Amino acid sequence: SSELTQDPAVSVALGQTVRITCQGDRLRSYYASWFQQKPGQAPVLVIYGNNNRPSGIPDRFSGSYSGNTASLTITGAQAEDEADYYCNSRDSSGNHLVFGGGTKLTVL
Amino acid sequence: EVQLVDSGGGLVQPGGSLRLSCAASGFTFSNYAMTWVRQAPGKGLEWVSTISGGGSTYYADSVKGRFTISRDNSKNTLYLQMNSLRPEDTAIYYCAKDRGWQSEVPDYWGQGTLVTVSS
Numbered sequence: 234s235s236e237l238t239q240d241p242a243v244s245v246a247l248g249q250t251v252r253i254t255c256q257g258d259r260l261r262s263y264y265a266s267w268f269q270q271k272p273g274q275a276p277v278l279v280i281y282g283n284n285n286r287p288s289g290i291p292d293r294f295s296g297s298y299s300g301n302t303a304s305l306t307i308t309g310a311q312a313e314d315e316a317d318y319y320c321n322s323r324d325s326s327g328n329h330l331v332f333g334g335g336t337k338l339t340v341l
Numbered sequence: 342e343v344q345l346v347d348s349g350g351g352l353v354q355p356g357g358s359l360r361l362s363c364a365a366s367g368f369t370f371s372n373y374a375m376t377w378v379r380q381a382p383g384k385g386l387e388w389v390s391t392i393s394g395g396g397s398t399y400y401a402d403s404v405k406g407r408f409t410i411s412r413d414n415s416k417n418t419l420y421l422q423m424n425s426l427r428p429e430d431t432a433i434y435y436c437a438k439d440r441g442w443q444s445e446v447p448d449y450w451g452q453g454t455l456v457t458v459s460s
Binding site: 266275277278281287321328329331333334 | 376378385386387388391399401435440444445446447448449450451452453
């Protein structure tokens with residue numbers, strides 16, 4: 234089982250705000266990152282270091298964390314945001330990456 | 342522009358071997374850690390292995406002792422030698438560039454190459 238826990242599915246109305254969460258004890262010690270994956274495509278990094286956005290990622294994507302929970306927030310969700318979202322951090326050794334089980338986001 | 346082109350996947354029998362390659366361009370390859378991540382059909386992402394810019398290697402427990410990650414900085418190419426393959430190794434394998442010289446987070450991904458382990 235994954236050391237990072239995500240809700241399997243979340244839905245949001247077009248234009249509304251949605252928060253996707255990721256829980257795990259390792260998040261108290263290591264940064265969380267978030268990846269977006271659309272069907273048939275490779276993952277894309279959307280947030281790193283808990284709350285940093287790579288160039289080219291729309292500013293409607295933001296990250297935050299508190300205690301053992303990291304969150305990805307999409308403010309004003311668009312149809313093209315419908316995708317699977319995976320959180321990522323490290324295991325207790327610090328040398329191994331771990332992924333959450335993924336959250337399927339549906340934009341209604 | 343960063344480009345990563347994965348290749349080498351295919352159908353292999355259980356117990357067989359396969360070597361994946363990832364040709365990199367658009368960045369100074371030797372300055373960055375590189376990672377392999379896999380995704381079984383219909384499943385989530387699973388980290389497989391990382392090699393730092395200095396050549397330190399790290400493996401998931403599920404592949405340790407069977408898979409070997411390596412890099413040829415003169416050819417800007419990352420490799421994954423996979424031995425003693427099992428049906429549960431069936432997946433799309435993605436190579437990814439890291440943000441740093443040591444393992445930090447993968448920021449660019451290849452298109453993936455499919456490995457199918459079946460008799």
